[in-house]
Structure formats: C-alpha cells, structure tokens
Amino acid sequence: MNLTADVCQEYSCPERSVSFPVYVILYVAAAAVALLTVCGNLLVIISVSHFKQLHTPANILILSLAASDLLVGVFVMPLHLSWVIEFCWISGPVMCSFFTLVTFQATCVSVHTVALISVDRFLALNFPFFYSEKISPTVICIATLFNWLFSLLYNFTLLFINGNFTVMCPGQCFYIIDRVSSFIDLQVVFLMPCTLIIILYTRVFVIVRKHVTAIRAVQVHNSKETSKKRVSEKSERKAASALGILVFVFLLCLLPYFICSVVISYSNDDLFYVRDVTVIFFLLNSTINPIIYALFYPWFQKSLKLIFTFKVLKKDSSLMNVL
Template sequence: MQYCYPFDNKSCFKEMRAPEVSVTLYACSVSAVLLTIFGNLVVIISFSHFRQLHTPSNLLVLSLAVADFMVGMFSMPFKLIKIIENCWYFGDTLCFIHSFVSFLLTSVSISNLVFIAIDRYIAVCDPLLYSSKITVPVIQVFIATSWAISLLYTWALIYFKGITFTYENVNVCLGECDVLYTDTWGLVDLITTFILPCSVMVSLYTKIFLVAKRHLRIINSMTQQMITNQRNQCNMSKKSERKAAKTLGIVMAVFLLCWIPYYLCIIIDAYTSFSTPLIIFNGFTWLVFFNSGINPIIYALFYSWFQKSLKLIVTLRICDPESSLIKLFPENH
C-alpha cells in the first residue's frame, strides 16, 4: 500500500501495479496523446495551408480538429496520469482549469459535429442552393456560435453550482480531482450535450443516406448514351458530396460508439444503486479520449488528399514557395 503524497496522512491511496503493467499503460497513453496531437495538427496545417482546401465545409472540420488538438494538449496527459496512478499531482487550481477546459472542449466537439451534419444535409439534399446558403461568413458564424455557446454553458454549469469538485470536500483525501453533478444539472447536461445533439445528428444523417441512395438509383438507371459531359460533371460532384457525407457520417458514428458507454455509466451510477467498477469506468474514459485521435485516422483511410498532404508536410515541401497552390485532388472532384 502506497500513498499519493507519502508525507501527508490525508493522502489518497496510490494504485499499485506491476512495473511491466505501468510501463505498458504509460506507453499506450503516450502513443494516444502523440497520435491525437500530431494527427489533428496535420489536419489543421492541411486546411490552413492548402488553398484548395479552403472551403466552407472544411472550416467546420478545422474547428473540430482544433478542439481535438486542444484535448490532446491540455486534457489527455493530466487525466491519463490520474487514471493510471489514481492520484492527482497537479493541485486544486489546475484541477479546476483542467475540468473547465475538458467540459468546454467536449461541448465544442459535439456542437461542431451538429453543424457538420447540417452542412452535409444541405450539400446532399439541396445541392443547387448549397453554394448560396453555405458561405464562408455563414460557417464562421456557425463556428463562433459553437465556441461561444460552449463557453457560456460551461460557465453556467460552474457558476450555478451544477457541478462540485471533490477537492472542495474536507473529507476527501489529498490527491483527488473528480467532478460531481447535482441531480438536476446531471439530467440537464445529459440532454443538452448528448441526447439532443445526437438525436439531431442521427436524424440528419439518416435523411442524408436515404437521399444519397435515391440519387445513386437514379444515376444507375441512366443509360450511358444519355449522359452528357455536363451531366457527368454534375454526377461527379454529387458523388463527391455523398463520399464526404459518408466519411463524416463515420466520424459521427465513431463519436457515438466512444461516448455512449461513458454516458451510460454516468446515468446508471446517478439513477440506480449500482456503481460502475473503477476499472470499467476508466476504460470508457480512455475510449472517450481515443475519439479525439481517431478522426485523423479516418481521414487518412478515406481521403487521398489527406495522404498527399501528410506526405508534403513530413517532407517539408510545404515550406516551398507557392506550395499552398499544390493541387491535392482534381478540380472536378
């Protein structure tokens, strides 16, 4: 038995593990953090540097990548150490800041995914009006709204005492940093940050895939003789929109798979007498953090432009003059 702070008799107990287990856990944690940071950094550099990627839709993906990058920088390292050691070594002030930033970035990621779903819905279901409805200023308003609402909600959660920090309890041991919801705010947070946005995303993507399936059936029914060059370009554009919607739909599906177990544990613990074993809850917390690093992998698997962009960044070709004008895909993609 060891303590987080050996010279303080109020210290919490430290998790005891075999050395090889600790090394494995830290190796996995470092890998996950580096993947999240550098994977999303590649996305940020790509969308920022290459002019061909400067589209309204990509601005939303850029905002999502920024939020995931910040998760890797400011949330994951501290939380993963806490999970492995069962000790918080960074003081009460940093515990508050870490919790605030984590709540903020989670809310930003979810709201960005909602706006991405809206963008893809308009692109696939109303393509003729997409360019007039979804412009760069409109997307900038979406992004500003996403961050502003998330900041306001996180501030309200703390200001109205919707959550309490365990270090504020005099009976809690030294080395603890957890957040407890009140019953009312726990339900509000569940609806606001999970049930409502996820319902919107599932509804929109269901409609997107139904429309995409109908478009594909219409295209397949056309004879080759009736397809003019202009119509062929239109079909290529629709195919591109459907592929983008499919890929971003996978992003949303992975998000749900990573977050649903975590929220189920919170619901079960809050409204039943059952208490989720710590090892299972920590595993689901790891899964939540993994979500921030998985999106660049999805882009790498489904987007050839991402693979080309990664190669240009790694080889430092982006430092060449006029490198921002390099074509990552054909103009009529």
C-alpha cells in the same frame, strides 16, 4: 462543505498494485496515444489552414473538430490517463478545476461541431442552390465561433456558478453535479445534438443512395461519359462511407460516458472511477478522427504528402492543388 468532507473520506490514493515494468509500459502507451492525437489533429489543422482550396464551409467545421481534438490531446489526455494509471490525482487543485473545464469544453464543442457537420451536409445535398448562395465560409466561421463561446459559457456556468463544484481531495479530482443539472447537460450535450445527427445523417444517406441510383439509371453511349459517371458514383459512396464511419465511431465513443453519468446521478453507489474510465473511450475518438480522414479523404492524403516532403514550405504552396 459536509458533502466535500464525506466524499474525501471515501476516497484515498491506493498503493501501486502493478509491477514497475507494467507501470512503465502503461505510461509509454499513454504518451504514444496522446502524441498520436496531437500530431494527427495538428496535421489536419495545418492542411485546412494552409491550402486555400480547402477553405470550404465543410472543411472549416472539420478544422473546428480537429481543434477540439487537439485540445484533448494536449491537456485532457495526459492528465486523465495519468490519473487512471496512478489511481490518484497528482496535479493539484488548480489543474483539477482547469482539467474539468477543458474536458467539458472539448466534449461540448465536439458534439455540437459534429451536429453542425450533419446540418452542413444535409443542406449541401438537399438544398444545393440555397447552400451555394447562403452558406459561405464566413457564415460557418461565425457559427463555429458561436459554438466555442456558447460551450465555454455553458460549461463554466454548469461547473462553477450553478451550485455545482469541483471536489479536490487529497489524491482526487472530480465534480459534483445535481440531478437537475445532470439532466440538462444530458439534453444539451448528448440527446438533442445526437438525435439531430442521427436524423440528418439518415437523410444524407437516403439522398446519396438516390443520387447513386440516378447515376446508374442514366443511359450513356459514350465510354468516356460512362467512366465519369462511375467516378462520380464511387466518390459519393466513399464520401457516404466516411461520414457514416465518423458518426458511428463518434456515437460509440460518447455513449458509455453519458450512460454512466446518468446512472451516477441516480445512484448512491461509488461509480466515480467507472465514469472516469468511460471518459477514455471518448478521448480515443480524438485519436481516431484523423485516422478516418487519412483513410477516406483524398485531400488530406495529398496534403500529408506535401507536408512530409516539405513542399508546403515553398513559395505560393498554399495555392497548390490538393483536390
């Protein structure tokens, strides 16, 4: 209780320091980002769920990532951006605890889903026969469900059972985590999965490069076969580029938050608000992901055309070709 009282004495809602027009612009921008995040990820979810051709292990993982990003757009972004704009928490103690849990849940699920995507791509390229026989959509659905349940249990324990707690002062909402818990969280949610992601994607790029080199080395005499080889080479390059951009943007958005969290756990300085600002970078990743899909995944582009032209409402539209 003393810790909570000390923290509450240090924080209070400051008076608004920006003009009313700027204030309105900030809220309009925040609403636009949240709406773009919700709509983009909702389109990904509809596409993968509706079209049967997209019910593949890799796309089920993309569906899981889009679901966590949708969670960010619906619950986390509006509350967090409002908090940053107001310099004050205005949503009450119940929403404070809910907001903290959902933020941790979305972060944990997103990181581990990207790690699962890296494992999926590595197995598909390095062990194609094993992948086709053993890695079915059912297996990936079980792994995805386990990821969500593990993340929920882990974060609930971290925030509410393990001696850590959410502080709700007048106008403030933040969590207190001891150094041991902070170190464990750093390992579970950042270092271990991100190390796995980097190692496996490095291997993926090496394998793709070998495939492209092999395709180039094949001597063909038929112009039609040559054209097919070029299409295959272009497809592998594009897939590798999409994966690289997705992972690079993900790590770039995630890194500032975890660096700040580590610094806070070993510092006596008032850096809570700085940490809350770094959260914005991670939230923006949920907005960027659907844009990456739209730019680099042809199946998503075709799905969007069918959705926006309302062809998705026709009978048996789920059987349409989107590949």
